[in-house]
Amino acid sequence: MPPLKKITIKAPATIANLVCGFDILGMAINAPFDVMHLTLLDEERIVLKNTGIYPLPESVADNVAGAALTALIKAYELRPELKKPYPHIGFELVTDKKIKPGSGLGSSAASSAGAVVAANLLLDDLFSKEELVTFAMYGEKVASGVKHADNVAPCIYGGVTLVRSAHPLDIIPLPAPPLHITVVHPQIEVRTSDARQILRKEVLLKTAIKQWGNIAGLVAGLFRNDYNLIGNSLSDEIIEPTRSILIPGFQKIKDAGKAIGCLGGGISGSGPSIFMLSKEEQTAQDIAGYMGDVYDKLGIDFHCYVTALNTQGITASTF
Amino acid sequence: MPPLKKITIKAPATIANLVCGFDILGMAINAPFDVMHLTLLDEERIVLKNTGIYPLPESVADNVAGAALTALIKAYELRPELKKPYPHIGFELVTDKKIKPGSGLGSSAASSAGAVVAANLLLDDLFSKEELVTFAMYGEKVASGVKHADNVAPCIYGGVTLVRSAHPLDIIPLPAPPLHITVVHPQIEVRTSDARQILRKEVLLKTAIKQWGNIAGLVAGLFRNDYNLIGNSLSDEIIEPTRSILIPGFQKIKDAGKAIGCLGGGISGSGPSIFMLSKEEQTAQDIAGYMGDVYDKLGIDFHCYVTALNTQGITASTF
Known part of the structure; x- marks a missing residue:
């Protein structure tokens, strides 16, 4: 079947902890950033492609964006109250990664968050930002074993964010002067x-x-x-x-x-x-x-x- | 010699810690409060009187207000840059204590802070609020062995205060909605x-x-x-x-x-x-x-x- 829609997004690098705020604070920065091209499919399927210079896991379960998109699709399928524009959804994701994995700049968060935010844009904002964070946290679990939100939250919200509590999730966007x-x-x-x-x-x-x-x-x-x-x-x-x-x-x-x-x-x-x-x-x-x-x-x-x-x-x- | 000036002040009770902010947060409340009458003397001497129902130490060194006033007088004597209205100063303090000692409501802080704020009013605001906190902290040391500021800061500033650091002292008054x-x-x-x-x-x-x-x-x-x-x-x-x-x-x-x-x-x-x-x-x-x-x-x-x-x-x- 033909693809339904396409979008290209930029997902920024993030700085977690901000010195004193271990595991609770994070900040998004303008550079570096990943570029991701996402195509909406009308069947439950995830296809991953990598056009960047860094190798990324090819299997959906081992790829952080794959894990995040899987969580989003699961929520889409399982929640009858959602106003679904399509009976089933899937995605083809092409990642041009510029934030080096293992740099400490939220590379996995950019992939996870970028994928689900792009998906949500293609689904006409079906999910809240907080829900998108929960999906992206599945990607973080693949990357580090822990479903932490201190990178995905600022990546999705922008600016500085406080994760007051991860379970249950409570994200508080904070103001900041120019930096x-x-x-x-x-x-x-x-x-x-x-x-x-x-x-x-x-x-x-x-x-x-x-x-x-x-x-x-x-x-x-x-x-x-x-x-x-x-x-x-x-x-x-x-x-x-x-x-x-x-x-x-x-x-x-x-x-x-x-x-x-x-x-x-x-x-x-x-x-x-x-x-x-x-x-x-x-x-x-x-x-x-x-x-x-x-x-x-x-x-x-x-x-x-x-x-x-x-x-x-x-x-x-x-x- | 005759007394120079007199003032009566109200020093509010304070709630330190505010649940999650152990040793850093505090809040002033309208009731209960202590009433203190302070007379400025023109010689280096501290006289303490107690008209309240709770017994208070009579010796200046053991009395929290006495210790705080001693610190203030010492600063007055030792700092040549101050514009001193009088060559030497002393105080007669009459305390009507209504915040029961040992209640956890900042009773010692009200005495310490009340005494030095009253003294400062009689000295035409010679000292900054932050300096008054440092004097009052000597009273807290007499009371509990620790020069902590989490009660004296809100007592002096009002509202909610953050003691970001006690040594060096950094007090940040915080806003608050009506409570x-x-x-x-x-x-x-x-x-x-x-x-x-x-x-x-x-x-x-x-x-x-x-x-x-x-x-x-x-x-x-x-x-x-x-x-x-x-x-x-x-x-x-x-x-x-x-x-x-x-x-x-x-x-x-x-x-x-x-x-x-x-x-x-x-x-x-x-x-x-x-x-x-x-x-x-x-x-x-x-x-x-x-x-x-x-x-x-x-x-x-x-x-x-x-x-x-x-x-x-x-x-x-x-x-």
Whole structure:
């Protein structure tokens, strides 16, 4: 049967945790982003194609976008209250992945979220944003074993999001002032599962108190457009001291960021990418130069992005 | 020598922690409150008098207001950059304490903060609010051994405050929608030091993550005037399960609060007072009636207050 409709979308990279908000905060950024072409089919079937340079799993169950689309199709089939435009649906997805898997920039989230948001656009907004997050979380489970929402939520909502609770899901979009973001991705491998395993299962209460003071401060700073408060709150004594060991050059870049005038920054997601937030674009450019120097000296290849807060989330593309 | 000036102030009770914000959040309430009469003297001397029904330490060093005033006088004497209206200062303080010590309602904070705010009014606002908090924290150290700010900050600033960091001090006043507050103080003794000792020194990371999700949610809810979000965020799996054991009737009152339609609530400070937040005054009245029934049945005397968020902090009184 002929395809029903087609769409092309852009799915942005995301920075999970935002230093102090481990597992609850995330932010979408304008670059890098994935491009995905989705075709709606009128039978229950998923076809996956990859035109990008990074290999992706071909089987639907092992592919994060496949898993997310499967969850969406299941909801479509099982929920009689939905106003279905077609008796059955399926999808052909062509992914041009630009966010490198394993970069800590929400590559799997972009695939999972991009696929289901594109699907929803083809289905005339049948599902809510929150439902789309739940579908995309199935993709995250394939990628990391955990149905976490801290990347898929900002990817879908745009801006900064708080996942107050993952089960039951409660996503709160947060405001934010304009922000320039510098990201460096050193070409070393840190697996999300390894980055999780090295974390201690218990934390000192007094350290946790510092952390939640900073989280509360960061949220207040975002509401108030208070760059100083945002900067002062970007501190993490729980996750960063352990995980940063896996990332050469981390401390140098962080110290330089403060010295140069960045608001602050840290590990993006579970790494190895490092990000810095700046109020001024020039500061974001300056720290990018420094990041490059650090990895040049270490002899480690890297990608660097100087970008800005993405406020739209996933958008239909005019490519 | 004759006294220079006199003032009378009202210092409100405060609710520290606000369920999920252990050691960082606090809220001022309209009732109960202490009344304090402060006279400025022109020599370095502190005289303390007590006209209330509760015994208070008579020695300046052991009295929380005495310790706070001592810190203020020391700063006055030692800081040459201050525009001092008098060469030397001292105070006579008459306290009419209405917030029972050991109630968990910030009784020591009201004394400490009330004394230094009154002193500052007599000194034509020589010190900033943040400096007054640091003086009052010396009183808190006398009371509990810890220079904490989660009660003195809301007492001085009014409303809801975040102590993002105690050392160095960073206080962030937070907005809040109108709130009705019901407080019950069962006449049992829970010492702050005991309530601290029973806490575990370590917490599970996964529990801490839930907690900071709720803290972030509560702060966002306060900024957004979102009563649902405030209510959903009022959850504490770290402190309350341990401390509530010390408070008979706690779980019954909490369950009833939810059933009646309160937003939520929990232990005020380190207890034994219990508070409930409500959107509607009738709900606040209803839970007050239930609280009374619980303690009547348990044969425990109690005080109950149905009051509202105090947005002014300490104010000069027209008594």
